[in-house]
Amino acid sequence: MHNIVLFGPPGAGKGTQSQKLIAKYHLVHLSTGDLLRAQIAEGTDLGLQAKKLMDEGFLVPDAVVIGMIGSALEKNKQAAGFIFDGFPRTVAQAESLDRLLAEHNTSVACMVALEVGEQELVKRLLERGKTSGRPDDQDEAKISRRVQVYNTETAQVAGYYASQQKFYSLNGIGEIESIFAQISDLIDQHKPAETAAAAATREVKA
Template identity: 35%
Template sequence: MFNIILVGPPGSGKGTQAERMIQKYRFVPIALGALLRQQMAENGANKVLIETYINRGQLVPDHLSFELVTGLVQGQPADTSFLFDGFPRTIPQVTFLDNFLKQCDAKIDGVIFLDVSNSILLKRLKNRATIEARPDDQDDSKIKTRMQIYEQETLSILNYYKTQGKLHSIDGTKSVDAVTQAIEAIMDGLIRP
């Protein structure tokens, strides 16, 4: 079992890079945003609750995130390698994930951070809203709320993993292929120390 967290603000290119990492390294993805959108599309038991938080640009309650993540991990063979995308986002989520993986005789092996400035993120999100018609990308106030939450809560996990020597930062403003190459260089170092 080999586990990586892919971190970056909304619009940093996490989705694109996650797809490439899944194909190359055969990760099973744990993409919280996609799981939440799937719950809404399938009229899951928590659809209304999820919609309420997402429509405000806020993070869903931890208990719901934990339930979705543990369900996915426990449904896979013990030697499965996971790519966590959009989870964990807060220190309580980090603590939960560390403890949960420890129970599975596993750990986080590396954290890849896509670093992109707010001005570039805003342009990318506006473009994505036009192309994909995602409601959480169409409203400036929702976008700003998401960025504020990201800065207030998510950046604290970077310091946590930095102190463990697991954080690898990449300039996410480069071309998609250049970012992929940087990620692959990091992955090659982690897989073959």
């Protein structure tokens, strides 16, 4: 499997780039935000608990998030790989993800972080809030809190992957296609050995 972590603060452009990467590399998109919102839409107990936290800009407990990710992996065992969008958000989650992936005989290939300043993030999220309908996209104080949570907790995950020589930082401000090309270059440099071997086998057969 070819597993990628796309990282960055709220509003950095992870969702936009994820869709383009999914189309190019045929990856399964795992966004904890989307998974949680699906639970909210279904009105489950988990969804109701998560909604209260998300509306206030807080993180959902690790056990809940890891459980959802594990379930998604089980449902997509034949996938070419996964793109983790906005996850893991803490070092504890990153460690849990490594263990979870190891149980499926795979691992994270690389982590790409999109770096965007807070002023630009607030501007983007307030604009998104006009159409997203999300309360946490419509309140500048809540947006600032989310960015602070990222800076104090989530950004530490970068060090975790850097220690594994898997962390790469890119400027998240610029043309979408230019940023996408840079991310693609990094991903291509970190294709798993089995992917390259499979490609070679196909060439020989051809």
